[in-house]
């Protein structure tokens with residue numbers, strides 16, 4: 062890519078194409094603003110949004126009155142309309158918070174009261190008997206709990222892609238491989254990036270794990286410090302999804318940090334995440350000891366997992382900070398909004414955050430009359446897939462049943478992947494139980510000149 | 523739309539599926555359809571660009587791809603229909619198959635179905651190898667596909683993880699495109715392949731690290747480093763651009779898990795009797811799906827044998843009593859078959875496959891209630907072929923479940 066000769070100019074420059082940046086790009090574009098999204102990685106969703114639990118949370122356990130709680134409530138409400146419009150698959154799994162010790166049992170009433178305070182009024186207690194009859198494969202060591210019927214499973218990548226694609230199809234612009242290095246504000250912004258200069262009326266910093274660094278670069282100071290918190294997961298093969306229906310959540314107590322067991326919309330079962338504070342903003346490595354510990358925690362709750370095959374292991378990094386709440390600040394004298402520390406609920410809250418940011422910016426504009434819509438990737442195992450339709454051209458990835466047509470459409474689409482990782486997130490190729498044993502060669506050929514980081518090492522662009 | 527039908531549908535056109543299809547045609551059972559999800563039938567040998575294949579089957583020393591072609595041609599010439607790029611997506615009771623080909627989904631109804639979907643290698647995640655998730659971590663199978671079928675090099679200087687026979691195949695595959703492996707590493711205390719392979723490593727000047735622990739892959743975009751602790755407890759770092767995760771075969775049994783057919787937790791494949799018959803009598807199984815894993819030649823002959831049983835079953839599906847064949851011995855990882863059909867057919871070729879958890883030198887006995895049906899010394903190591911004959915056990919006329927036990 063050669064840097065453009067004249068500075069690109071726009072109403073709003075959004076720094077970071079994670080779930081938050083993508084949602085804000087959509088909101089502001091539909092509001093009628095000219096938006097440019099700047100992403101330093103080769104592809105979008107390369108930061109915190111790369112690996113999460115993919116649960117659409119109601120926000121039942123958010124601190125009442127917090128900004129996080131408000132954004133989650135709004136984001137949750139909006140999600141259903143937006144998902145319907147863009148064709149995003151959703152799966153109502155419901156969730157249960159379960160107590161396995163007396164200490165946890167004692168904590169339940171307060172948690173239920175808090176959920177009601179947060180407006181999640183359908184949260185109701187469950188007896189041990191009710192729990193076991195609904196989830197017969199759970200260990201009988203469970204003591205009690207409550208249910209949150211409104212928790213859903215969603216596709217975390219298709220969601221972000223769809224937000225951004227809708228923005229792009231309505232005139233927004235995406236620049237990948239573009240790192241914001243510094244900026245000067247004088248009536249408007251002049252951003253210096255690794256791909257040249259960008260002129261912007263306003264800037265929104267949604268740099269996730271680098272939010273504080275970008276603040277420092279633009280504003281010369283930072284008001285929070287990112288403290289990355291790693292979460293490792295084990296993914297079990299699809300056969301495990303017969304074992305459990307609801308998302309199983311732990312009771313947070315002083316002494317224990319439990320793990321979540323949940324299905325994914327792709328048909329797998331996740332056990333995780335851990336919560337490990339670390340300095341590195343990039344180290345998303347897994348380690349055997351932790352994975353073994355996760356597995357045994359999972360098996361203790363759901364004994365049937367013992368016999369289930371492991372499909373993958375991964376880790377995500379939460380952009381946490383020293384504060385409990387989101388750090389969303391409007392620096393109005395500098396026409397900049399920082400959207401920082403969207404720690405562990407950003408997927409659910411993104412649409413709510415986007416509304417909030419639009420309000421904070423308060424730029425007068427005319428919303429688009431008839432915004433274009435797009436069709437999101439539909440990769441849910443619980444919905445109809447392309448391989449069930451005529452003329453798909455053959456199945457390439459056998460474990461995830463990804464068709465040649467799906468792969469070609471993504472590679473030729475408006476936001477083609479730059480890496481195999483990106484292709485995986487858009488199609489699920491190689492994400493299944495064989496992890497590329499069967500289809501790597503075929504994929505290497507299909508994508509040979511079409512990715513920036515190719516599977517074969519001799520064709521890298 | 524009415525479903526299409528055939529006499530026998532073979533799921534998987536690899537070694538076993540193709541030899542079986544040919545034999546079924548020879549036996550004139552009616553239309554035989556082989557359903558193969560790859561663009562070309564042939565199975566794993568298609569991308570094993572090395573010797574030796576075909577010695578017993580064709581009295582010829584062949585490379586994998588030539589051998590696969592022969593198997594394909596033989597089945598086609600015998601009149602079997604081979605449908606490629608056609609994935610079986612569901613197994614329904616009574617022999618009905620859901621399939622999805624390039625033009626879309628359909629249903630095929632067969633009088634008998636034979637499952638021959640083979641094995642694959644365990645993944646990095648299944649072995650809990652920690653670290654980053656960069657590009658350049660591939661199985662031997664994926665490497666072979668890239669190198670032999672597409673001429674694509676995933677890396678230049680990889681480390682081979684594992685020391686089974688197939689790990690040595692990986693070494694050969696690398697040589698084909700001038701890829702130079704840097705080392706072979708193994709978590710077990712000694713290599714799995716037969717000892718005679720070890721000099722080969724010296725010849726190639728390939729360092730071998732056995733008894734390693736805590737392997738960890740590092741790399742941002744592509745693989746950069748493999749870290750591990752060697753058998754002496756020292757931290758080792760190998761700068762490399764790829765990791766080949768080889769061996770630890772497991773059945774390609776995803777279809778089974780989603781179906782009504784009973785799966786054996788030991789092998790990971792279907793529960794079968796000595797004729798390859800599954801829990802749904804319309805289904806049979808042959809080849810490495812039944813037990814991980816034998817050579818291609820072995821699977822070829824197994825295909826022929828199961829074809830014979832299927833043909834007989836089609837001619838006269840007699841009812842016979844079956845009893846479980848099982849073990850509670852922790853040193854045994856799996857046995858196959860897991861059921862015995864108590865009939866007077868000739869079983870002189872039938873064997874019990876035994877997969878070991880650890881090396882043993884003991885006495886194996888087959889018992890029925892308090893009666894010892896048969897016993898013999900048994901020596902072996904994990905991941906090596908180990909079989910015992912079935913004939914003497916059946917001759918002893920068991921009348922209930924048969925248990926295998928080990929005594930030191």
Ligand SMILES: Cc1cc2nc3c(=O)[nH]c(=O)nc-3n(C[C@H](O)[C@H](O)[C@H](O)COP(=O)(O)OP(=O)(O)OC[C@H]3O[C@@H](n4cnc5c(N)ncnc54)[C@H](O)[C@@H]3O)c2cc1C
Pocket residue numbers: 076077078079080081082099100101102105106107108109110111112113114115116117118239240241242267268269270271272275290291292293334376377378379380403404405406407408409410
């Ligand atoms: C283990 C785990 C489980 C989770 N589970 C859930 C869940 O179930 N439900 C839920 O709602 N949430 C969940 N979350 C939270 C959710 O994933 C995060 O809140 C969300 O991903 C944060 O997104 P973001 O856009 O703020 O940050 P990011 O995704 O990190 O995006 C920031 C982007 O900015 C880019 N960038 C950084 N610096 C620059 C620069 N200088 N110039 C240009 N670009 C730059 C980065 O490359 C990155 O792409 C979970 C998180 C983790 C880690």
Ligand SMILES: Cc1cc2nc3c(=O)[nH]c(=O)nc-3n(C[C@H](O)[C@H](O)[C@H](O)COP(=O)(O)OP(=O)(O)OC[C@H]3O[C@@H](n4cnc5c(N)ncnc54)[C@H](O)[C@@H]3O)c2cc1C
Pocket residue numbers: 533534535536537538539557558559560563564565566567570608609610611638639640641642643662663688691771774777808809810811815816817818819821
């Ligand atoms: C990486 C690797 C290397 C090996 N190298 C050697 C070697 O050098 N020498 C040797 O003797 N043995 C080798 N083997 C052992 C190998 O398993 C046997 O050689 C032989 O291929 C087994 O035959 P099969 O018919 O059981 O399975 P395969 O040959 O594996 O055939 C299975 C076929 O089923 C198809 N299939 C699977 N699922 C479906 C579905 N749902 N729908 C339609 N089709 C499907 C597959 O595409 C495949 O073609 C190797 C195995 C592996 C995994």
